[in-house]
Amino acid sequence: MLQNTKHLVRINLNYGALQPVVDWCERNCTGEWHYTEDPNGEMYFSWIFVFDDERDYVAFTLFKE
Numbered sequence: 001m002l003q004n005t006k007h008l009v010r011i012n013l014n015y016g017a018l019q020p021v022v023d024w025c026e027r028n029c030t031g032e033w034h035y036t037e038d039p040n041g042e043m044y045f046s047w048i049f050v051f052d053d054e055r056d057y058v059a060f061t062l063f064k065e
Helices: 018-028 054-063
Strands: 007-012 033-037 046-051
Touching: 007 054, 018 033, 018 046, 018 054, 046 054
Parallel strands: none
Antiparallel strands: 007 046, 033 046
């Protein structure tokens, strides 16, 4: 039986840089995704993006390079 695997990406963003990343995800991701503040990172600057689809995960990591 296959497990539902999530793909996580932790990123740090400067003030005002979150919305363009969210906009990119809305335009380009085909599967489910979401983001949340990283509880272990710097407040307001560290985010975790979670992707259900591996293709979205790979595209996002290439986009963020």
